[in-house]
Amino acid sequence: MxxxxxxxxxxxxxxxxxxxxxxxxxxxxxxxxxxxxxxxxxxxxxLLPGLVDLHTHLREPGREDAETVYTGTRAAAKGGYTAVCAMANSYPVADTAGVVEQVAALGRAAGYADVQPIGAVSVGLEGKRLAEIGAMAHSAAAVRMFSDDGHCVWDPVLMRRALEYVKTFGGLVAQHAEEPRLTEGAQMNEGAVSAELGLPGWPAVAEEAIIARDVLLAEYTGARVHFCHVSTARSVDIIREAKARGANVTAEVCPHHLLLTDESARTYDPVYKVNPPLRRDADVAVLRAALAEGVIDAVATDHAPHAPQDKDCEWAAARPGMLGLETALSISVLALGGPTEVDWDLLAERTSRTPARIAGLDAHGRDPEPGxxxxxxxxxxxxxxxxxxxxxxxxxxxxxxxxxxxxxxxxxxxxxxxxxxxxxxxxxxxx
Amino acid sequence: MRHLLDTSDLSREEAELVLDVTQQMADAVTGREVPKLPALRGRTVVNLFYEDSTRTRTSFETAAKRLSADVVNFAAKTSSVNKGESLRDTALTLQAMGADAVVIRHPAAGAPQRLTEWLDGAVLNAGDGTHAHPTQALLDAYTMRRRLGGVEGRTVAIVGDILHSRVARSNVWLLSKLGANVRLVGPPTLLPKDIDGWPVEIGYDLDASLKGADAVMMLRVQRERQNAAFFPTANEYARLYGLDERRLALLPDHAIVMHPGPMNRGMEIAATVADSPRATITEQVTNGVWVRMAVLYLLLTNGETR
Amino acid sequence: MVSPALRQNEEDPSGKHILAADDIGRILDRIAHQILEKTKGAPDTMLLGIPTRGVALAGRLADRIRRFADLDVPAGTLDITLYRDDLRRNALRALGPTELPPGGVDDQRVILVDDVLYSGRTVRAALNALYDLGRPASVQLAILVDRGHRELPIRADYVGKNIPTARDENVAVRLTEYDGFDAVVLTGGRER
The missing domain is CATH 2.30.40.10 (Urease, subunit C, domain 1)
Known part of the structure; x- marks a missing residue:
């Protein structure tokens, strides 16, 4: 070469x-x-260390009409990423060693970014029985991060067991914090806009209640919890307090939660439908500050490609999620003060070094130094x-x-x- | 005005114009030898109903036919919400068939607005999810005009399941725009969160809210909501928020009792109240046809459609 | 949503005055006499003005007939908005009232009254509107100004004045009831 x-x-x-x-x-x-x-x-x-995404939906296997490992990692490279963590909600679900190894192999074959599979916490993401976490950890894919993303690990017993289990090999659980009973049928942030639009609300407390519980479980078990796509101001408060006590928790924020608000839903265009939903201006401001401060550790895209038919429809029928890989860097820069004010070292910390450390990707997130x-x-x-x-x-x-x-x-x-x-x-x- | 999606889109002048034309439509047709006007001859109005609502569909159908439009009832038993043909494909089909106006009733909030992106014709919202039902609000305002002499300065109590009511939402925007004082009354579980910014008074005590009201609008409450803990039992709901004869007596003598139908007699409204001369329920149905004629006329003769 | 078509027509007052107030008065006198003569005393007859200015003209004719012959010929209003053939193309038009004399139009001689006869489309619409209201015995047409350019086989029974015009000209009838003065004004058109 x-x-x-x-x-x-x-x-x-x-x-x-x-x-x-x-x-x-x-x-x-x-x-x-x-x-x-x-x-x-x-x-x-x-020059920055290559960006690392803790939260990517590559859709392969199962929904190759929306994205493949090949197209998704090309999008990642285009967005400045050198490594992505692939979420487990494929079809079949990445809840066995076989699936995670397949995803990792597809990543190597494509060659555009390192693909680190995330394993499911529960079989089929159903929240009932633990998936073969150990087998995935010891597979060729060496899975360290586990998540039922798209679904909350709601059962406190299952969450406790998963935490105790992953602790043995230094793994972590990435929690999609959403109290499911409080969000039945939910379509957008619960607040003034949802009240007007008549769309069932997704209350902030549904996220905050799970984060609060899992902070306590993390402290109780001594295991690591990572909070996916933190979206509310109160969640930030809870995480800040937890960190001050020394709890082993980390948190990510998505670019869209750093820029967009629930006002977008007035268009009823499901391109703005995402889970957790776009929140209020006040939340955006708090999330930006928390990212700069470090209460939020990392930017993660929650890149969620969807086929046209899953978005060209009624809001309620549309699948939640939005593309993120190719726009995340730009929006992170905006959220951290804009292109002339941004502290590039801080940007590298939030988009590369810290996410690489959380995911255990030792070769990524390194400053350009010899070796x-x-x-x-x-x-x-x-x-x-x-x-x-x-x-x-x-x-x-x-x-x-x-x-x-x-x-x-x-x-x-x-x-x-x-x-x-x-x-x-x-x-x-x-x- | 290209479409009618919600009353919040109407200026006060536009809303007044709709009500004026409603009056003119009623006058133009009432007592005629041929109760039919040729204004929309050769125009096609499609009724696209994803929810069973014979009363609303029939009202729109009658209105369109009185204006000599051709009416097509598009059977839409399933939507993309439950794995039928996608709304977009249906819209493209209607577009290809040359629909001048599509009247849509849909369980998903915002479906009519989506439809406007795929169709050239006018879209009339006949009720979308828990979002809006503009023609119901317009016919309610028209009924108040007729019975109370106007809307401006009148006090209207809207009672019941505000949270799930598209009728309540559209009425709040319209009646407040027309200068009415609107009171929302119901159990806190059935009021939306964060409505401090709405141009309404909020109350939880029906007796207190009825005092001095010129009109009281009772909303349908589904018994099944008790299963989702919105209220303990149907009996308790009726006791706290049902309009019975005792409560009717709390209203001023001239006050009217409205209900968008269909009613749950014995739940939100006592049978004797529903049948009392102060109830405008059947009048509302009649007025619905005039309002829908007015809206169809205004949308299809505005010089903007093909 | 309120389109310019709903507002009052405000033409250029500098147009050419074809008829002055006393001309219009004489013409209406004559038409009233003609109606009495042609209908042999106007039994079972009503005047229906077509909005806007036909309504005032119908009222004035009824007054004159009362004065000349001590006869009460009822006058009413026939709104034709919903019967127009250009609803699809033109901007929104407000509806006017239709007010029929008691008893309705059945078996009556109905005299339609309008200010200007041009293409004939308005009269066509009025005939359709009329026949949805009942079955008159006969229908006649009285007009203040006939400016030609008919597009339909329609002619007036009573004509105030024939005024040859070009298509790009505009004939504006001004009446005290609406405009504060009586006049017929010709505006627009190329230099002649």
Whole structure:
């Protein structure tokens, strides 16, 4: 493999340097010349550790009409990601070693991003019996994170057992916090807008009640709990207090919860339907502050592709979820102050280093220093782009940002030194 | 006005115009040799009903036929909500058939608004989920105009299951826009959260809310709601929020009793009250035809349709 | 939603005045006499004005007949909005009232009254409206101005004045009841 010399990039906002990539790793940084190397002109660009997504729905196996591992990881690379954690709610559910190994193998074959499968907590995500967590942990996919995402692990006994179980191998449970009885038939955030629209409400307390309970269970069992897609201001309070007491909990926020509100539902366009739902302005403000502060540890996309027929319908009939991989970086930058104000090191912390640490992906989330695997993203902080659904790399089109102009473009993404994206274009042959 | 999705979309002037034209429609047809007007001759009105509602469908059908429109009742027993043909495909079919107006009743809130994205014709919301039922609110306002001489300054108590009522929502927007004082009364479990911003007074005590009311509108309450803990028993509900003769006597003499139907006699309204001369329930049905004629006329002769 | 068509027509007052107030008065006198003569004393007869200005003209004719012959010929209003053939194309029109004299139109001689006869479409609509209200014995038409350009086989029984016009001209009838003065004004059109 040819050496690559990234010339003149700003390393995480700390200053300009050249970065030489050799054999998939970073060989040297500084003021370099490397005869024979492919040179990537990075003048004016910022170099970040490759982004890591804790929460991606790749839809394969089962819903290859919405996304495949191949198209989903291409979308990831386009968005600056070098690793994604694939949620377990495929068909069949990723509740056995066989399925998680298949997903990991599809990821390797595609080659656009590392795919780390997440295993189901319960068989079939049904919340009744524990899935073969140990078998998945010891499989070739080496699963560490388990989640019934899409469903809450509601049964407190099942949650307790799962926590005790994953603790033995340093695993964690990623909880989709949603009290199911409080959200029966729920369609959107419960509040002034749902009252007007006549759509059954999803009350904030349904999330907060489970988070509060699971904080207590995490403390009681001493195991790790990660909270998926935290969406309310009170949830942030509960997590802040838990962390102050030393509870072993982490939390993620989705880009859409950092930008959009329940006012979008007035269109009745299900592209804005997502679970947990878009909340109020006040929640958005608190989530942004919590992300900057670190109460929320990471940005995770909850990238949820859906086939057209699952969105071109009545709101109540539509499936929840929205695309996220290709827009997450831009929206994270917005949420952390915008392209000129953003602290790039903090951005790297929330979108790369911390998520890599939570997921146990040791080769990712590393700063560009000699010896580290070259999993890198090169972004243009001065550029902006307009979201055109048809131009997205994802197989699906359900982006809520259509027509919006967003800051920051991904110029290049490197996975172990290979350019998956170069000059803003997905590499068709990865080399 | 291209469509009628909710009363919240109407300006006060537009709402008044609909009520004026309603009066004109009633006058134009009443007592005629041929109770039929040619205004919509050659236009096709499709009734697309995803919920059984013979009364509303028949009212729209009568209204359209009185204006000489061709009426097609599109049997839509299933929707994409329960795995039938998708609403979008149905819309494209109606579009291909050249529907000038589609009257839609649908269990999903917002379905009429979605329909406007797939159809060129006018869309009339005949009730969507727990969202809106604009023609019901318009006929209620028209009934008040007729019986109370107007809406402005009148006090209207809307009683019962506000949470699940599209009739209540559309009435709140319309009646407040027309200058009425609106009171919402019901158990707290059946009032939506976060409605402090609504232009209404909220009360939990029916007796108190009836004092000084010019009209009381009783909403249908489904007995099954007791299974979801909205109220303990049907009996307790009737005791606290049912309109019986004792409560009727609390109303001023000129006050009217309204109900959008169908009624649960003995639940939200006592049979003797429903049959009393102060009840406008059958009049509301009659007025419904005039209102729907007015709306169809205004939507289909606005120079914007094909 | 209230379209400009609902508002009062405000034409350019600088148009050419074809008829002045006293001309209109004389014309209505003559038509009233013609009606009495042609109907042999106007038994079982009613005047139905077509909104807007036909209504005032019908009222004025009834007054004159009362004055000339001491006869009460009832006058009413026939709204034709819902019978127009251009509902689909033109902006919204408000409905007017239809007010029939007691007893209705059955077996009556109905004289329709309008201000201007042009394409004949209004009269067509009025005939349809009339026949949905009952079965008159006969129908006649009285008109203040006939400006030609008929598109239907319709002619008036009583004509105030024939005024040849170009299609791009506009004949505006002004009546005291609506406009504060009586006049017939010709506006628009190319230089002649």
């Amino acid at each position: 040819t050496d690559t010399l990234i010339k003149g990039a700003d390393l995480l906002g700390r200053g300009r340097a050249d970065v030489l990539i050799r054999d998939g790793r970073i060989a040297e940084t500084g003021s370099l010349s490397a005869p024979g190397a492919r040179v990537v002109d990075a003048d004016g660009l910022v 580290a695997e070259a999993n890198l993203t090169l972004v243009d902080p001065a550029a902006s782009w307009t979201v055109v659904p048809a131009d997205l790399a994802s197989l699906s089109r359900n982006t809520p940002y259509a027509g919006m102009t967003l800051p920051v473009t991904v110029q290049a993404t490197f996975l172990r030194g290979r350019a998956t994206v170069l000059n803003g274009t997905i590499a068709e042959e990865i080399q």
